[in-house]
Amino acid sequence: MIPAAKPIIGRAERRAVDRVLRSGGLAQGPQVAAFEKEFSSHVDGRHSIALNSGTSALHMAFIAAGIKPGDEVIVPSFTFAATANSVALAGATPVFVDVEEDYFNIDASKIEAAITKKTRAIMPVHLYGHPANMVAVTDIATRHGLLVFEDAAQAHGAKIKGVPVGAWSLAASFSFYPTKNMTSGEGGMVTTPSDEISRMVKILRNQGMEIRYQNEVVGFNTRMTDIHAAIGRVQLKKLPGWTSQRQKNAAFLNAHLEGVVTPPTAPGMEHVFHQYTIKIVDTDRDAFAAELTKRGVGNGVYYPTPIHRLPSFGLSLDLPSTERVAQQVISLPVHPALKKRDLETIVKVVNSVARAGS
Numbered sequence: 001m002i003p004a005a006k007p008i009i010g011r012a013e014r015r016a017v018d019r020v021l022r023s024g025g026l027a028q029g030p031q032v033a034a035f036e037k038e039f040s041s042h043v044d045g046r047h048s049i050a051l052n053s054g055t056s057a058l059h060m061a062f063i064a065a066g067i068k069p070g071d072e073v074i075v076p077s078f079t080f081a082a083t084a085n086s087v088a089l090a091g092a093t094p095v096f097v098d099v100e101e102d103y104f105n106i107d108a109s110k111i112e113a114a115i116t117k118k119t120r121a122i123m124p125v126h127l128y129g130h131p132a133n134m135v136a137v138t139d140i141a142t143r144h145g146l147l148v149f150e151d152a153a154q155a156h157g158a159k160i161k162g163v164p165v166g167a168w169s170l171a172a173s174f175s176f177y178p179t180k181n182m183t184s185g186e187g188g189m190v191t192t193p194s195d196e197i198s199r200m201v202k203i204l205r206n207q208g209m210e211i212r213y214q215n216e217v218v219g220f221n222t223r224m225t226d227i228h229a230a231i232g233r234v235q236l237k238k239l240p241g242w243t244s245q246r247q248k249n250a251a252f253l254n255a256h257l258e259g260v261v262t263p264p265t266a267p268g269m270e271h272v273f274h275q276y277t278i279k280i281v282d283t284d285r286d287a288f289a290a291e292l293t294k295r296g297v298g299n300g301v302y303y304p305t306p307i308h309r310l311p312s313f314g315l316s317l318d319l320p321s322t323e324r325v326a327q328q329v330i331s332l333p334v335h336p337a338l339k340k341r342d343l344e345t346i347v348k349v350v351n352s353v354a355r356a357g358s
């Protein structure tokens, strides 16, 4: 079976963890500080604050920016639940807007209709590693006096007109979950140009304290450990090479797949292919996916249920593009551990299943 995703952990990661274990300093310390500094150089020098998960990064960023009960935050529904969970965890209300069907990101032309007196912010998701249309979102936010956040959990290293994601908003959040383009085991990072948000996220992750035992606000323990940061630092160095391998794998698949809709990249965007997601338009997607699995090609459906309809939100909304793509998408392996023969097998199997189904 060719796995759908594969974390790559090498000797350098193991040595880095061993050094931390031998040092005796396991909790947040010098490795976290170094990881933050190194991550900043990947987001145009913005502040970077490490957390224990991408969900915590989103959650702390919202609270630090003053998002509160009564506020509405505009998000897509075609994403992972953490996008909207974090809005709700900050006490605010997620307002779901439809996506466009080529790149699967929030449809900027539908945002203004969702703005109310309570709207405080817009948070696009750079889904699958393809940047959202931040130029259009920034323009809408500026005209309506709204804050902009980015859910960059899936898009380490992606760029818009040469500017990295994570550098387009008041606060962005990355995830280092094992299947992401780089991992720290579990972990997350907030990036922000704001000194005050940076300070508040640091305080919130540490029980509300900047000075020991002088808690300023009610906070959390959402700190990253030095063990995780040590892994993340090694992986960050490998990220550019892995990204270009993902892009080469995607180009190979784009050139050879037939009978399915391959993922396009919008002009001016750099797609980092966290997922390589095709659309199955004329045949049953679930049967197609089951056949791929049967023939040894790992795959995933991200995400089969739009999050507004999950029991946790339980909303009935009219989001036709979201509903359609949720029925059509299948993500194929694109990770940098794939060999040429794996890519050839994926092409052979997908093309043959597509031919049989049409």
Ligand SMILES: Cc1ncc(COP(=O)(O)O)c(C=O)c1O
Pocket: 053, 054, 055, 056, 079, 080, 082, 083, 125, 151, 153, 154, 174, 175, 176, 177, 187, 188
């Ligand atoms: C779009 C999106 N947002 C948020 C998250 C949350 O990240 P984490 O799993 O690190 O909490 C993830 C990843 O799992 C994600 O894919």
